[in-house]
Amino acid sequence: MKVTIQPGDLTGIIQSPASKSSMQRACAAALVAKGISEIINPGHSNDDKAARDIVSRLGARLEDQPDGSLQITSEGVKPVAPFIDCGESGLSIRMFTPIVALSKEEVTIKGSGSLVTRPMDFFDEILPHLGVKVKSNQGKLPLVIQGPLKPADVTVDGSLSSQFLTGLLLAYAAADASDVAIKVTNLKSRPYIDLTLDVMKRFGLKTPENRNYEEFYFKAGNVYDETKMQRYTVEGDWSGGAFLLVAGAIAGPITVRGLDIASTQADKAIVQALMSANAGIAIDAKEIKLHPADLNAFEFDATDCPDLFPPLVALASYCKGETKIKGVSRLAHKESDRGLTLQDEFGKMGVEIHLEGDLMRVIGGKGVKGAEVSSRHDHRIAMACAVAALKAVGETTIEHAEAVNKSYPDFYSDLKQLGGVVSLNHQFNFS
Numbered sequence: 001m002k003v004t005i006q007p008g009d010l011t012g013i014i015q016s017p018a019s020k021s022s023m024q025r026a027c028a029a030a031l032v033a034k035g036i037s038e039i040i041n042p043g044h045s046n047d048d049k050a051a052r053d054i055v056s057r058l059g060a061r062l063e064d065q066p067d068g069s070l071q072i073t074s075e076g077v078k079p080v081a082p083f084i085d086c087g088e089s090g091l092s093i094r095m096f097t098p099i100v101a102l103s104k105e106e107v108t109i110k111g112s113g114s115l116v117t118r119p120m121d122f123f124d125e126i127l128p129h130l131g132v133k134v135k136s137n138q139g140k141l142p143l144v145i146q147g148p149l150k151p152a153d154v155t156v157d158g159s160l161s162s163q164f165l166t167g168l169l170l171a172y173a174a175a176d177a178s179d180v181a182i183k184v185t186n187l188k189s190r191p192y193i194d195l196t197l198d199v200m201k202r203f204g205l206k207t208p209e210n211r212n213y214e215e216f217y218f219k220a221g222n223v224y225d226e227t228k229m230q231r232y233t234v235e236g237d238w239s240g241g242a243f244l245l246v247a248g249a250i251a252g253p254i255t256v257r258g259l260d261i262a263s264t265q266a267d268k269a270i271v272q273a274l275m276s277a278n279a280g281i282a283i284d285a286k287e288i289k290l291h292p293a294d295l296n297a298f299e300f301d302a303t304d305c306p307d308l309f310p311p312l313v314a315l316a317s318y319c320k321g322e323t324k325i326k327g328v329s330r331l332a333h334k335e336s337d338r339g340l341t342l343q344d345e346f347g348k349m350g351v352e353i354h355l356e357g358d359l360m361r362v363i364g365g366k367g368v369k370g371a372e373v374s375s376r377h378d379h380r381i382a383m384a385c386a387v388a389a390l391k392a393v394g395e396t397t398i399e400h401a402e403a404v405n406k407s408y409p410d411f412y413s414d415l416k417q418l419g420g421v422v423s424l425n426h427q428f429n430f431s
Ligand SMILES: O=C(O)C1=C[C@@H](OP(=O)(O)O)[C@@H](O)[C@H](O)C1
Pocket: 020, 021, 022, 091, 160, 161, 162, 163, 166, 188, 189, 192, 306, 307, 330
């Protein structure tokens, strides 16, 4: 699918999408917490659909309710299929693999698209220490897992991704781990672990003592109440919302609703970046208002919120001067090698980006030109290009624009609702 965006102004009020990080964790927590869980504001992105499908293959019953909420009934991890399919979701595969391993059944773990080439060596290295048999395709998919996982003291390297630790924390909680510790070295994307612990708490799961993110200690006792019905509201998405906020700062005025400033989500840090860029932003408990202002270059460390790079680059393109963003090394194993993808695709739009080790320099404020770009099948690249296109000179066409379905299926219709001139050109295959 191609999408064409004409430059223009945005105006109006928009509700942020549901966070896939929150929704996927809720599905996992509902599965392992047992009993009945009610998920309010469930997400419908492809990654959310993958998580829903996984928990049903692991034995949970999912029922969409007339009021739009989702009811999940679970008796624990009881696989009813020989495989789970994680689609393109890094979080799903890394979070659900240790959870699948709670069962003694052999389960194959599949995925598609970019997920097939993303590194999963962690499982070969760690799971055998926990009594789990693992077969992988040299650290890549598919994986074949056979548990049951027995919690034990382990040390994990948190530098590649926090998602493996998220999976272990949930699996240890479900296995009622006692007097064992998960030690972590060099943890990156730390706020995502806060989100995991927050969801675990809200579902009444056993939570470990967090010893400065270097050790998560599960004490004996402190077991959850299976008979309690859990109600969890999926949070508004700061990751997808960041694109809306930047769009408002460039082409507003707009108002974004549904983003909680008290959230543990990593990407609420977009607010600091917008403030450093001198964006027109006003925040209260209910909404965030954005309006165009004279934007200046800024410095920002995105090491722990790597998903902010694409919206930050769209913002920096309109900021006068040289913006410096740290944390490029975190981008190599996302849906694309995002540092390079941003450099190439924004290069087509006339924005100069330099990559120097862990640092990205964006030369902004020199004008953005409409161009033919490609998402490279990466949702955040599609959204970044679309936002940058709003004030470009000339129209922009985004190839493989459907990539947004991974996290934010309503992205283009939301832009349209705000008055964006967006047209969708489906490519039909007549063969
Ligand atoms: O736990 C999560 O929900 C996520 C963690 C982050 O990954 P890393 O921990 O690999 O940085 C982030 O990039 C990803 O989009 C979602």
